[in-house]
Amino acid sequence: MPLFILASIVVAIVIFILMRLPGIEYLFVAGYTIVQYIVLSTAWNILGGYCGYVNFGSAAFFALGAYSTVTLATFGLQLDELVPESMAPYFHLIFPLPIPVLIVIGGIVSGIVGFGTGYLTLRLRGAFFAIATLALSVVLATLVVNWDFVGGSGGAYVVRPGKFPGLGSYMQYLFLLMLGLAVLSVVLARWIERSRLGYGFAAIRDDELAAEASGVPTLRLKLIATTLSGALMGMAGAPFPYYIGYLAPASAFGLEYAVNSIAMPLIGGTTNWIGPVIGTILLGTLQQVTTVTISSAVNVLLVGVLLIAFVIIAPNGIVGLVQERLRARRQK
């Protein structure tokens, strides 16, 4: 395990260094989106792939992280009006909050909402659970649209500093942070897989009655999964307002978050941490290419076509296909 952590950190650093070489800033803009989806799809997979509970509300958890940041950034800008004069100097000391702190806060907020959602909906199974998560997304979007402090339907501007000391551009800093989050989620996912928790998740996915009869506390484990999954999605969303510069509800609650965070693990394979990573790199890169060459509107169509193709050719994703081959060979 420590070796794996070390290896992922090394890989992340190598990626970062390689990306700096050509000196093209756009690489970081495009790369950020892909790495962000590694976090989202890995987070989705902890609940969807390991436990078998399909979450259609990824956008809600992502947006919660993003809007936690917007709320705190707006609060920071309006400090002098919102805080008693005697207290203001202290607040000015800590605001604006650094992004790593915002990431932690976004994670906590989304984690709490994940826990609450789990508590309210986990007695639902299959399609009913999926629909409930979709409903959560709609409810939260409606709340945000009607909350003027964070800009309401008009959205809010978050000013991104131009430079980050030591790295040059701020975009590179954001990219590096997201890369760190990707390492964290992949390490967490892999740890879960090999732990007692992961076996419990697999038992839940396979047969909840049999899991209970074997002593697995299914409700508690599902709450752990919704909390972890929600928290990671919120962490992925927290830096987003700084990335995009202007956050509107439509972009934070975008359909593509829900769709991609499901499609990427399904294409890559859901039973193994590497599946979502492979799926994201494939689909994410393809989407970046079509966005540049054709139009971003093609992306959702692309996802649809790929999903159908995979359901037919490789229902267990790319990893499933490989595992199947290996198993067949071993048993010969």
Place this chain on the structure above:
Amino acid sequence: MTALLSVQNVGKRFGGFVALDGINLEVQPGERLGLIGPNGSGKSTLVNCICGTLRNEQGSVHFDGQLMNGLAAHERTHRGLSRSFQLPRPFPSLTLADNLRIPMLYTVHHRNGTPLHADNIDARCHELLQMVDLEKKARHLPRDLTQVEMRKLELARAMAAEPKLLIADEAMAGLSHSEIEDILALLMRLNESGITVIMIEHIMTAVMAFSQRLAVLVSGKKIADGKPEDVVRDPDVVRAYLGE
């Protein structure tokens, strides 16, 4: 001597249909009880109510001196109740060895305060698979098994939880004569090691060979309970079986 399992006046309905009607049943520590009854008489439903898979709306279940009502199925398993499902419910995406690992990790793991070592779990998985003659398929998935093997896996998983009371719900259906002998011997050995066993079975030779006591359910009611050789001669029991 206090009973290990005590079922008092348990009732269960499915809609308007009364599946269990005021069942009383006691099982003493170390006992071998046979539970028989025609198809649909409520045997599996009783098991489900004892183990918490279903909630009985009437009556109470005590196990090992504790009231089970309100406890989730996994909590009952932790306290030493274990059952096999009549229709096997393996974990399809896990290998046979990992199927057995689940109860070990979640039920046996913390029971004695000290966590099990990974090597011990591996060894125990293989030992159990060997007992039911499946060790060669330890790394296979359940879909590679025949129906008969699936039943053996189901029984092995129930045993893996190291229960005080094991309920085997038709573990022998479809097995050949020699396989029945093997499973009977296995259950006997378990019983000799101190585990109380309830066997639900339609194969009368097996039940008669195994049971120290026999209880009979008919249409959700217990109509007889006593020495096996007396029970099978009981006029009510004979009528229930032959009068169908």
